[in-house]
Amino acid sequence: MEGIEIKNLVKKFRKDIVLDDISFNIEPEKIYGLLGRNGAGKSTLMNIIADRKFSNHGSVTLDGITIHDNDEQLSRIYLTSEVDVYPDRFKIKDLFSWIADIYKEFDYDLCKKLSSEFKLNEDSKFGNLSTGYNSIVKAIVALCVPADYIFLDEPILGLDAKNRDVFYNALIQTYSDRPRTFVISTHIIEEIANIISDVIVIKDSKVLINDSTENILKSSYEVTGPAAEVDRYTEDLNIIGSESLGKIKSNYIFGDLNDKPIPDTVTISNIDLQKLFVNLTDRE
Numbered sequence: 001m002e003g004i005e006i007k008n009l010v011k012k013f014r015k016d017i018v019l020d021d022i023s024f025n026i027e028p029e030k031i032y033g034l035l036g037r038n039g040a041g042k043s044t045l046m047n048i049i050a051d052r053k054f055s056n057h058g059s060v061t062l063d064g065i066t067i068h069d070n071d072e073q074l075s076r077i078y079l080t081s082e083v084d085v086y087p088d089r090f091k092i093k094d095l096f097s098w099i100a101d102i103y104k105e106f107d108y109d110l111c112k113k114l115s116s117e118f119k120l121n122e123d124s125k126f127g128n129l130s131t132g133y134n135s136i137v138k139a140i141v142a143l144c145v146p147a148d149y150i151f152l153d154e155p156i157l158g159l160d161a162k163n164r165d166v167f168y169n170a171l172i173q174t175y176s177d178r179p180r181t182f183v184i185s186t187h188i189i190e191e192i193a194n195i196i197s198d199v200i201v202i203k204d205s206k207v208l209i210n211d212s213t214e215n216i217l218k219s220s221y222e223v224t225g226p227a228a229e230v231d232r233y234t235e236d237l238n239i240i241g242s243e244s245l246g247k248i249k250s251n252y253i254f255g256d257l258n259d260k261p262i263p264d265t266v267t268i269s270n271i272d273l274q275k276l277f278v279n280l281t282d283r284e
């Protein structure tokens with residue numbers, strides 16, 4: 001199989017099972033949103049895929065070959081670090097040249113271009129960067145390394161609205177210039193909904209969803225109307241949440257609608273990814 005294949009992965013911290021026998025694939029040339037509540041296991045999963053943390057069981061392969069202790073396969077995977085791996089005293093411009101020396105095909109031109117778009121002061125020392133600029137430096141590096149599978153762990157943490165826009169545009173541009181896979185974990189779902197081609201949702205230590213954004217949105221509905229009629233229409237459906245305002249009720253559905261005739265008083269509309277996520281991950 002082409003791409004990253006995660007098979008029967010188990011990760012425990014002492015007795016806590018963070019990832020419970022999960023299996024799924026990450027395909028070439030797609031932009032994934034990796035979603036999950038705080039503590040769901042997104043960072044842990046990305047660190048295992050990048051071979052920085054070990055699993056208790058299971059395997060991760062890239063194009064059918066194990067990534068574990070395999071430098072050749074690992075050179076095709078890049079994960080932005082949540083811990084600060086760069087020396088504090090490094091000036092940003094020296095940091096960029098240093099990284100360009102390590103990665104022979106590092107896109108130095110793009111790096112310089114992004115640095116200017118983000119108005120990054122390359123004379124600053126890494127250790128003195130603000131939270132936002134710390135994220136920006138890591139994101140710039142991630143967009144310029146020559147890897148085929150790039151994992152960005154909360155890349156927009158601390159970025160202001162303008163710089164989040166710069167980041168999204170840079171991502172779209174570099175992807176269209178050189179399609180490769182990006183896996184982005186974030187809590188700001190409404191902003192990436194239009195960028196990601198696919199969505200992975202982790203809940204209760206399992207992969208709840210791994211599907212195209214298009215398919216997911218096509219199967220997500222809000223059914224609104226008088227409570228009794230809404231409940232009657234949706235009784236056989238996969239209700240993931242509901243809201244009421246007086247006698248009017250909305251039931252949120254994920255999955256197929258039934259063939260029953262839709263009552264005149266009931267309206268059905270699609271819901272956005274953010275609303276779907278909140279309802280799906282809110283349930284016990």
Ligand SMILES: Nc1ncnc2c1ncn2[C@@H]1O[C@H](COP(=O)(O)OP(=O)(O)OP(=O)(O)O)[C@@H](O)[C@H]1O
Pocket residue numbers: 013018036037038039040041042043044045
């Ligand atoms: N080194 C560790 N030792 C013990 N428990 C850990 C360790 N690392 C992570 N955990 C636990 O594993 C779970 C998953 O953590 P992880 O950081 O992967 O979640 P996340 O989905 O990235 O969360 P967030 O969105 O809050 O960043 C959490 O309950 C966390 O406390």
